[in-house]
Amino acid sequence: MDQVQVGVFLSDGGNQLTKILDYNAITEFVKKVAGVVFVARGSEFWRGQGLQTMVDAIREGKVNRVVVAETLPKLSEVKIANAIEDAGLNHYLMEFIDLKDHCASPHQKTPSEATEKAKAMLLGAIERAKLLEPLEKLEFPALKSSLVVGGGIAGMQTAIDLADFGFEVSLIEKEPFLGGLAAQAGRFFPTDDCAICIQSPSSDIKTITHTSRKCVYRSGFTEIPNLNILTNSRVVAVEGVPGNYKVTVEKTPRYVDEDKCVQCDLCTAVCPVEVPDEHNARLRTRKAIYINVPHVHPPTYVIDGSVCKFHDCAKCVDICPTKAVDLDQRSEKVTMSVGSIIVATGFKEFNSSAIKEYHYGEYPDVVTNLELARMIDGFGPTGGVVVRPSNMKPAKKIVMIQCVGSRDQRYKPYCSSICCMISIKHATLIKSAYPNSDITICYIDIRTTGREHEYYYEKAREMGIKFVKGRPTEILRDPEKGKLIVDVEDALLSRFLELEADLVVLAPAMIPADGAKKLAEIIGIETEEDGFFKEYNAKLRPTETKLKGVYIAGGATFPKDAPTTSLHAHSAAMKAVKFLHTGKIVKDQRTAVINEDYCGDCEFCPVTCPYGAITLEQKDGEHFVAKVSDLLCEGCGICVGTCPQNAIELRHCRTDQMQAQMKALMSINGTSKPLVLAICCSECGHAAVDSSGMAKMEYPANVRVMKVPCVGILQVHQFLDAFKAGAQGVMVVGCKIDGCHYEVGSQKTEKKVELTKILLKEYGVEPERLEMLNMVFIEGDKFAEAAQMMTERLEKLGSLQTFGGS
16 A cells, blocks of 8 residues: 555635634644645635646645645535546545634634644544545446336326336336326316326327327327336336346236227127226226226226136127137236336325215215216216216215315324315316306315415305315214205304205325335335335435335325326436436445454344345355445445444444544644534534534534534444543534434434443443534534533533543
């Protein structure tokens, strides 16, 4: 290994910092530190002559480690890293510190103490830099192909976008036909046009015009050459890694050849089996061989294997003019290799029969929004006429009940977000067709948050639709009148009402689609407590999951209206394109590494890793050792902080590097106040320190900051080591528990801090010398306040003379 030659580059911000910090003293101090061979001082080093000085020193072989003290570290770090890479030095051999926001700005009133702190910061950076090692870029092959799971409007739109970008796409749907809920909804608010519309592909498909939207059957999307559509299919296994997933799909037989069927309908005419039609909300029957109307895709009949008599009947086989029916088809499994997976499985209605007081499933004239949608649809079971299922007579008085099962702690505590608009849509459609109909909507709160939604609501009121603020307590049946009675208290008028109705329509909570939890387990992604798929970050990465290469779209994450679903679909497709478009995945080797000689087969790390990056492999046919996937590892270090054998280290943040920096930071005081070590995560914790300096918030100069990737990397002994190194107090500053950038880092560290406090008490040391803080960027004031309070607390406690035999 070459001898370490450290170059230190001190920016004074155009002499701005010299008003507070003694740069002459700092420069002289740095020159005397062992291993430092080059020191330069200037206004800035991230551009111009300053950057050229650094580049020249590297190219001339004067330095092979770089320590930079800049006034704009976040901006300048990127530019300097690029420049030194071009000059021939691995950018991981560089250490940055911020003498402005971490030193000069918060300690303006104590310049001499600030100067001593600056020396400590530089010494810590130098000692760490001496131990830095180069890290290389890793490349992993990635297939330019995607699997989309779910054939509703989100899945179809995602598949179109991916195919338009030239990716090989497989779209699978568990039902016999595409369309999902949209195929049953008939119309979507607030435009009231067809629900089953999508954006047509931009691919060059003959005869297809590119207007704002297209019905699925005439959109041309099924004719995209690089799109493979599999209906009656489901995912049963997923193996492999991001960029190269091996997916096993089970295809249930259709029993009708898609290439031969001509939709003559002769088969349904002779089929003797009739069953309730689920597509039409069981409001009419269908045959064992059937096709949904209107057609979405495929335009081919299907046989329901659960009710068909097969060869005991076979009338459909005999009558089919093209010999399309094949009763001997069997399930088959198809294996495909894809680079990414997009989950677009949608949602469904909550089973309202669980709410006994509403008698759904018992009173035939109590229906749900989806069942009402099928009635309103001209292709539906009643030809567009809203009827009472009990006698099939037109319903003239209709009461709609909102939040059935939602916003209810007994069932689903969340608001499903689209139910109010669905009910208003149905009410206005009915009122437009039948002006004399009497419609009342019982609600808790009307929520119309989208564009034009409030106008839609006001339009409904103007049409004469009545709104009663209150949740009905029960639906009763008057046997004499043959009517339903809805008991409700009008909260605005403070009176009890008994609303007579021919038909009661429930607006159930929307819940995850069947099989969502099982699919999540198969793929290896998470679901929230409500059962919907969990986004990587609900605010900024709503279509990504924690697992690279797996994305989510539409109602799979939560109930959504059509515009939001479409937006999600486009986003998920673009995320997949960004991930795979080069045909390779490139990342830095900021990963964990296992010392197999120390690994004790305890299995802590595979369970702890939030990214599933660690597995156990058998060694010598007897013992197991941990193995880290460089592709999956995010470099957080939580596994390091968990390993009881100290068998894991991060390549970019090794234990010896942290130890050297810690000792250096604690070796210089320059103040009468007790030294405090603030160990901050590189994300929100360190950002809070940044913001306190940006805002020039004061806190004592005895507080020294050390940055780690995630506080989850810390072990109990490192808290104790800080005290041994001379710290009188230790602050651990991480992300919020429920907002940790590495999922569980703050949570696990909190437990380790509590354990350390117990040990400190056993050692005779006050536990309050150690404190865990959880912050975000905008809470710099809280960091400054906590630093001040810790200092005052330590001053009252007195000096910690010795610890652990030091």
